[in-house]
Amino acid sequence: MNNKNIYSIAVVLSLLISGCTSREIIRQQTTEQISHSNLPKVEREFRAAWIATVANINWPSKRDLTTEEQKKEAVSILDKMKAANFNAVIFQVRPQCDALYKSEIEPWSYYLTGKQGKAPAPFYDPLEFWIEESHKRGMELHVWLNPYRAHHTSGGEVSEYSVVKKRPELVVKLKNGYYWLDPSKKETQDYSLSVVLDIAKRYDVDGIHFDDYFYPYPSYNNNEDFPDDESWKSYLENGGKLNRGDWRRESVNTFIRNVYNSIKSVKPNVKFGLSPFGIWRPRNPESIEGFDQYDQLYADAKLWINEGWVDYWTPQLYWKISTYPQSFPVLLNWWKEQNLKNKHYWPGISTDRGNNTANSLEVINQIMTVRGMLPKSPGNVFWSVGPLLKYKELADTIAKGPYKKQALIPATPWFKSEPISAPTVIVKKENGKAKITWTHEKRESVFNWVVYKKYGGRWSYQILTKDKTSYEAPLDAEHKFFSDSGNEQVRKLELTDFAVTAVDRISNESEIIPRKIDR
Numbered sequence: 001m002n003n004k005n006i007y008s009i010a011v012v013l014s015l016l017i018s019g020c021t022s023r024e025i026i027r028q029q030t031t032e033q034i035s036h037s038n039l040p041k042v043e044r045e046f047r048a049a050w051i052a053t054v055a056n057i058n059w060p061s062k063r064d065l066t067t068e069e070q071k072k073e074a075v076s077i078l079d080k081m082k083a084a085n086f087n088a089v090i091f092q093v094r095p096q097c098d099a100l101y102k103s104e105i106e107p108w109s110y111y112l113t114g115k116q117g118k119a120p121a122p123f124y125d126p127l128e129f130w131i132e133e134s135h136k137r138g139m140e141l142h143v144w145l146n147p148y149r150a151h152h153t154s155g156g157e158v159s160e161y162s163v164v165k166k167r168p169e170l171v172v173k174l175k176n177g178y179y180w181l182d183p184s185k186k187e188t189q190d191y192s193l194s195v196v197l198d199i200a201k202r203y204d205v206d207g208i209h210f211d212d213y214f215y216p217y218p219s220y221n222n223n224e225d226f227p228d229d230e231s232w233k234s235y236l237e238n239g240g241k242l243n244r245g246d247w248r249r250e251s252v253n254t255f256i257r258n259v260y261n262s263i264k265s266v267k268p269n270v271k272f273g274l275s276p277f278g279i280w281r282p283r284n285p286e287s288i289e290g291f292d293q294y295d296q297l298y299a300d301a302k303l304w305i306n307e308g309w310v311d312y313w314t315p316q317l318y319w320k321i322s323t324y325p326q327s328f329p330v331l332l333n334w335w336k337e338q339n340l341k342n343k344h345y346w347p348g349i350s351t352d353r354g355n356n357t358a359n360s361l362e363v364i365n366q367i368m369t370v371r372g373m374l375p376k377s378p379g380n381v382f383w384s385v386g387p388l389l390k391y392k393e394l395a396d397t398i399a400k401g402p403y404k405k406q407a408l409i410p411a412t413p414w415f416k417s418e419p420i421s422a423p424t425v426i427v428k429k430e431n432g433k434a435k436i437t438w439t440h441e442k443r444e445s446v447f448n449w450v451v452y453k454k455y456g457g458r459w460s461y462q463i464l465t466k467d468k469t470s471y472e473a474p475l476d477a478e479h480k481f482f483s484d485s486g487n488e489q490v491r492k493l494e495l496t497d498f499a500v501t502a503v504d505r506i507s508n509e510s511e512i513i514p515r516k517i518d519r
Helices: 003-017 022-035 067-083 126-136 186-202 229-237 244-266 301-307 328-338 357-373 385-390 392-400
Strands: 046-051 088-094 140-145 149-151 171-173 179-181 207-210 271-274 348-350 379-383 424-430 433-439 448-455 458-465 470-474 476-482 488-503
Touching: 046 140, 046 385, 067 126, 067 385, 088 126, 088 207, 126 140, 140 186, 179 186, 186 207, 186 244, 207 244, 229 244, 244 271, 244 301, 271 301, 301 328, 328 357, 348 357, 357 379, 357 392, 379 385, 385 392, 424 488, 433 488, 448 470, 470 476, 470 488
Parallel strands: 046 088, 046 379, 088 140, 140 207, 207 271, 348 379
Antiparallel strands: 149 179, 171 179, 424 433, 433 470, 448 458, 448 488, 476 488
């Protein structure tokens, strides 16, 4: 099955999910053509992938790479994502209470150099490099941290620099070789919060991101209860009234709320995103079965999204559309109903089911399902970037299908900002081309530009990086279209109108001011 057929099936599925008949589809298309005939519009969608550093899953590929080899791998990943029209990166910087950046709080990561506490040589700051290279490509960079994992089983020996040795009063050892910070302790919460705020203050990040690791999965401790007897006893002796499960949940709730509020106090326009396990509790909704994160991870994720303690919500919906006990669209809709504060809702989807048509079709159908069910602010986060790099059929299907057009990240209306002004534009006609140049009074506030072009009554656009200040468009250009009989034809069309807009760091776009091309 080719990419065009895969995409066509996905579009039909999306329309069926949204409840549209063929007559309604035609009516909607006609209305859209009429309503958008005067002003152009850019697509909006959050398109991101997780880049895991723990166990060297995605980057760096090995712990003994040189600085230049690490940089080369990073650039290669970003180039491939940019070529496929992704617009955001979620980069893991704290895999086990260590750092893939220069920190005074935690040691250099074992996964970076093969020795915890050892800096890259020649020296560079990987996070700083990833931010700079992402922004160069017009992509957001979100830092991904694990708030409680103190030591991973793949993380080498526990070093003298580890929090396990430095702050043993905060740490418990699990049966399967992991070490974990005790979430119930205020000192733990303060410690992890200090790491979050240190990054927010010192680095030009676009977001802070947590995944699903709160209290550890039971298998990490041989399915025995989390070893926090000391903390629990202290709580009871000091008059605590909650049962043990509620006490653990309240500890995590307090931490999540404080992280959100503290980020806003330091950098109000840095997004905070959470990616919990995809099921809150079995039978929510009724047909759903599976792991109970509320009871096992002590993560009341429903509360967090109900209260709006996030800017975006990314539950890990890693199941197929047709998996009845954990159906992707059923869970997608249930979490949508929990989004009482109307925050961004960009689910996590799995991409690692092989380099085959079935996997490609599943991924495309899930993207289209999200677009159909969450049309106001669509988006996905892919677990992980690895399959996009190794599965050519999957990468090509996405790039040539739903991600064929570039997209801006949806704006975040609850962020406060000054409206960004439109650029000053000059156009000249030379050698059969319109040469468009522009300037902006606050160039430092611009993150992207959008150039709009109108040929034969139809607008198209191109999103450019902030370093660009010019663009050339042919005055006459060949455009492909399909006749009523379905045959592809080529027609030469004239450039009649254009516009250039500025886009700021939080995806607000300036006023669109179309201009005619004098012939």
